[in-house]
Amino acid sequence: MLTIENLHATVNNAEILRGVNLQINPGEVHAIMGPNGSGKTTLSHVLAGRDEYVVTEGSVLFENKNLLILAPEERAVAGVFLAMQYPVEIPGVNNTYFLKTALNAIRKARGESSLDAFEFMELLKSHLKQVGMDEKFLSRFVNSGFSGGEKKRNEILQMLLLQPKLAILDETDSGLDVDALQIVARGINQIRNSKRAILVITHYQRLLNYVEPDFVHILSNGRIVKSGGKQLALEIEESGYATL
């Protein structure tokens, strides 16, 4: 599904990614772990198409198509979803309206009909329960005044709603208490199936107690320096990144 080859990327002319190789197949859950500054967030933003991140070398194929030439919204439509580490606040824009606009934009691009207000609300409310959010969230502005945990749950809600083929979760676990962590993990496990791929980017091992990865990769200094099974995450937890 996703093939990353020798990916180099810079931010403000500083090289952050220095040759990342990664193959993700449908049905797999991959975890990328790494210390601060190793390039985790850069990798997720390059995949989502943020333009401050400049790819200088290498390729990314998504379902055998060049992902890098697509605009961010085209990637979303193609089925790539990024749950962000710091979801941005959009004052003035109603959350429900935002979610509906996003879903219908994606449905339209896929040649599906738009959902009307009733169909949409029914769908939305069912997902809302799954992430333990109150209906009051819907009438608030997008992420505006949300606590850290609420913002992250809102990201998971969007993921459930948009049903991506590839979900990338950038440190979605950071700053969450145990309850919120379990809700996030439940959301991820729920979309996990044989056709979908999930890339979990995290600093800590603890999310992986709830979301069991098929593969764990260690990113360090812009390269994947070690890959293995879920055991690798536990080793890191024990001995830290310093030993790598």
Place this chain on the structure above:
Amino acid sequence: MSNQTIQQAIQKNYEHGFVTDIEMETVPPGLNEVVIRSISLKKNEPEFLLQWRLKAYQHWLTMTMPTWANLKIAPIDFQAISYYSAPKSKKNAPKSLAEVDPKLLATYEKLGIPLHERAQLAGVAVDAVFDSVSVATTFKEKLHEAGVIFCSFSEAVQKYPALIEEYLGTVVPYRDNFFAALNSAVFTDGSFVYVPKGVRCPMELSTYFRINAANTGQFERTLIIADEDSHVSYLEGCTAPQRDENQLHAAVVELVAHKNANIKYSTVQNWYPGDENGKGGIYNFVTKRGLCAGDHAKISWTQIETGSAITWKYPSVVLRGNYSVGEFYSVALTNHYQQADTGTKMIHLGKNTKSTIISKGISTGHGQNSYRGLVRMSPTAHHARNYTQCDSLLIGDQCGAHTFPTIDVKNKSARAEHEASTSTINDDQLFYCQSRGICEEDAVSMIVNGFCKTVFQELPMEFAVEAQKLLAVSLEGSVG
């Protein structure tokens, strides 16, 4: 207006095409007493109106153009303007939509303007106008049944001179300001509305239907009177860009709401704003004011200003009746090199009067947007209240937002509240929306519409939908 009258009007034009008739000539450029007398004569006006025009002109001569607004205006040569042109000759008008600028047509398409309206808006000669005749006729019949007078100002001068004499200049005297004085001296036409006691006007009154006064020209004069216990909603303007050859527009609008009367005045202004480099565009210097003359009267202004190169406009309310209510809801958008200096004045005279001001300014490109407001609580305004909210949204780093609020409280029991905010649309927000499948332009218009929501809610339903589309079109190219 019947088909027959339309036919007659058209034949008249045709006839004048052959006979050089002084009636059809444009008055030579320049402003003096002779010009004013000839305007008044051509319009067959009663003596009181001529005298009023002349007094206004004499007063105008003593005035200079105001410079206090936060606007850069090239000097205007008032002697180079022709102050009267008879119903616009169709000679130079496009003969069909095929002759209209494709860019303009593309905008109509985006705004979803019905086909039959596009021709009229683009100023296509003859045929197009017929389409709306039947609609306008049924419309007039309904109003007539209710007893509502809705006609051109000129028609009202002929048919209801007593009402004109009683009310003209009572809310905006000709001495009021430079442009009001100019308008009073040379105004050509506009709308007149009278809603009798206890009548709730059965439909929204829209300038669109006032086809017999289509070419009101650059100095428009409107007077709306709502008698006791009456109710009227008036829509002015159009979301579609309209063909217009005059650069300077100086209109005056006066509203009078008697006891328990309610006037709602909504404007969508989308005149030519000039090109991307700031060349051309309309100068819009308008004086709009309403008087809540009786107790419990209410006047509400809602404006969506997206057009014109320069906008100078402060729709205001004088709250004289006790318990009267004034409202001002505004969205002003400036793109490219547009400048807007707009806001309101709420003058509280009566007891327990209440006013609300919600102003949303959006600047992008090199646009400059200023809010200028005055809230005055007079010594007699016991327990009067005002709430003002004034928000600015900046898109890009070349534009500007400015606020000049004045609050003047002379009564201890009166209360005025002012809230203000400035925000921007940033790259993080746009990327967030894009990563959810919403393209950049849709994301901007979604954020802007969210920002303007409290004002859009005040517009009549179908207008609100059009206004959203209009903002989206006006913002095109503002990012990326």
